[in-house]
Amino acid sequence: MPLTQITHYHRPDQLDEAWRLVRDGDGAARLLGGGTDLVVRCPPEATALVDLAEVGLRYVEPAGDGGLRIGAMSTFTDLLEHPEVAAYGAGAVGEMLAQVGSVLHRNSATIGGHVVRSRLSDVLPVLLALDASVVVYTGEQATWSIAEYLDADLGPHVVVEVRLPPPVAGSAAAFVRFSRTEFDHALVNACCRVDLDQGVVAGARVVIGESVTVGRRVPAAEDELTGGPLTPQTVAATARVAREAVSLHDDWIASADYRNHLAGVAVERCLTTVTDRLQKGGS
Amino acid sequence: MRVTFTLNGRETHADVAPGATLMELLRGQGTVSVKDGCARGDCGSCAVLLDGRAVTACLLFAGQVEGRRLTTAEGLADEVGLHPLQQALLEAGGVQCGFCTPGILMAAKELLDREPAPTHQQIRVGLAGNLCRCTGYTKIVEGVHDAAAMLASTRPHAGAEGSDDD
Ligand SMILES: Cc1cc2nc3c(=O)[nH]c(=O)nc-3n(C[C@H](O)[C@H](O)[C@H](O)COP(=O)(O)OP(=O)(O)OC[C@H]3O[C@@H](n4cnc5c(N)ncnc54)[C@H](O)[C@@H]3O)c2cc1C
Ligand code: FES
Ligand code: FES
Numbered sequence: 129m130p131l132t133q134i135t136h137y138h139r140p141d142q143l144d145e146a147w148r149l150v151r152d153g154d155g156a157a158r159l160l161g162g163g164t165d166l167v168v169r170c171p172p173e174a175t176a177l178v179d180l181a182e183v184g185l186r187y188v189e190p191a192g193d194g195g196l197r198i199g200a201m202s203t204f205t206d207l208l209e210h211p212e213v214a215a216y217g218a219g220a221v222g223e224m225l226a227q228v229g230s231v232l233h234r235n236s237a238t239i240g241g242h243v244v245r246s247r248l249s250d251v252l253p254v255l256l257a258l259d260a261s262v263v264v265y266t267g268e269q270a271t272w273s274i275a276e277y278l279d280a281d282l283g284p285h286v287v288v289e290v291r292l293p294p295p296v297a298g299s300a301a302a303f304v305r306f307s308r309t310e311f312d313h314a315l316v317n318a319c320c321r322v323d324l325d326q327g328v329v330a331g332a333r334v335v336i337g338e339s340v341t342v343g344r345r346v347p348a349a350e351d352e353l354t355g356g357p358l359t360p361q362t363v364a365a366t367a368r369v370a371r372e373a374v375s376l377h378d379d380w381i382a383s384a385d386y387r388n389h390l391a392g393v394a395v396e397r398c399l400t401t402v403t404d405r406l407q408k409g410g411s
Numbered sequence: 412m413r414v415t416f417t418l419n420g421r422e423t424h425a426d427v428a429p430g431a432t433l434m435e436l437l438r439g440q441g442t443v444s445v446k447d448g449c450a451r452g453d454c455g456s457c458a459v460l461l462d463g464r465a466v467t468a469c470l471l472f473a474g475q476v477e478g479r480r481l482t483t484a485e486g487l488a489d490e491v492g493l494h495p496l497q498q499a500l501l502e503a504g505g506v507q508c509g510f511c512t513p514g515i516l517m518a519a520k521e522l523l524d525r526e527p528a529p530t531h532q533q534i535r536v537g538l539a540g541n542l543c544r545c546t547g548y549t550k551i552v553e554g555v556h557d558a559a560a561m562l563a564s565t566r567p568h569a570g571a572e573g574s575d576d577d
Binding site for chain 1: 412428429430431432450451452453455458461464465466467469470471472474475477518521522536537539540541
């Protein structure tokens with residue numbers, strides 16, 4: 129069935145024009161990235177689509193600070209095939225992207241559409257662990273940390289870019305997901321990052337996500353890890369703290385107990401991989 | 412609204428509702444190899460090539476193909492015969508009811524255009540978005556291996572618009 133409520137389809141070639149269409153549409157105009165979410169979840173009040181394909185947001189470029197600027201219309205395939213993006217975080221980004229949906233879906237889905245959609249996600253835990261930021265346009269540009277962006281209620285806006293900060297020497301990350309089948313949504317996923325300074329954990333990110341939530345940092349686990357060495361013992365202790373600190377949900381697919389258990393296993397596996405990656409030189 | 416694109420090598424114009432999906436556009440035009448299995452991206456039976464990349468036609472709006480190049484299973488065979496992928500899938504027993512076959516062909520075509528000699532694992536990953544209720548997948552994977560070998564031993568088959576890796 130066509131979405132019969134849609135009466136207009138716009139293809140602006142300027143960012144500002146796209147923004148004005150959305151701003152003036154008062155909720156009735158919806159930005160269109162890859163469409164993989166919007167086709168099935170178009171809200172009933174939407175009567176116009178604003179396709180961003182011609183606006184020039186499909187790129188990956190070095191940022192002035194040594195990081196990476198990823199245009200919002202970049203597909204997951206674009207990113208998986210981009211050597212620097214896939215290798216970012218000592219390979220954690222590529223590891224995660226290869227597990228998002230299938231190739232059919234990665235060829236269409238955009239990173240911009242994904243961060244706006246902000247639902248069950250393998251991508252957001254990794255962006256959170258890597259301290260990514262989001263550049264939005266509302267007549268002028270503003271940059272938000274991904275954590276602030278996900279918590280903010282921004283109203284209408286265009287996501288222009290996702291930014292990855294300059295890689296830190298002695299840093300590595302890893303991603304793990306558990307799902308019933310390869311193509312199913314994750315029951316639990318996790319991304320951990322460790323910044324080592326002369327053998328001591330100078331910074332840590334432990335992010336756990338699950339179906340229905342987008343991923344949250346677990347400060348108690350990060351504190352447990354920070355300030356000491358990275359050893360199998362500290363990894364196991366951090367996983368235990370993470371498992372006890374999170375409170376995951378219960379449904380017909382998996383009990384909360386099982387999800388919490390998986391969260392601990394995911395953190396332990398991530399940190400074990402991170403240890404290996406750091407021994408090989410990290411990012 | 413009017414959408415203009417290249418379908419299997421032919422410039423095509425279609426008048427569609429602004430909220431129509433690409434699957435609705437294509438099936439409405441008689442391109443019935445594009446199957447409506449789930450209409451939500453789960454089964455891959457509607458897969459087509461968009462500028463050489465396999466995508467689900469049910470999760471694209473028709474307007475998203477403006478100015479772009481589409482290939483469907485109709486564009487694989489030519490007057491000389493079946494495309495090696497079609498031939499190999501048939502001979503390997505990778506086609507039973509055939510509902511999933513056009514989508515499998517398009518996902519496999521993208522894979523072989525990118526990776527002419529894929530490993531077993533690369534084939535499995537390349538077809539991970541395509542469900543088949545009949546074959547159990549083994550014969551399909553064998554068929555794609557066989558097609559890769561056929562393509563390697565013969566001159567690349569032109570099909571309706573040649574290779575999609577340009
Ligand atoms: C079959 C299937 C399997 C999936 N599997 C996974 C998985 O394994 N792991 C996972 O993490 N995710 C998965 N997903 C979710 C998927 O990654 C998202 O649907 C996709 O990333 C959304 O991106 P899009 O470009 O298609 O968004 P769209 O559908 O185009 O848009 C989504 C929302 O964002 C808005 N929007 C789009 N672009 C912008 C922009 N630049 N600025 C402002 N607003 C914008 C739209 O108006 C809409 O509200 C799956 C989805 C499907 C359909
Ligand atoms: S009909 Fe498109 S994926 Fe099932
Ligand atoms: S042959 Fe019947 S679904 Fe695949």
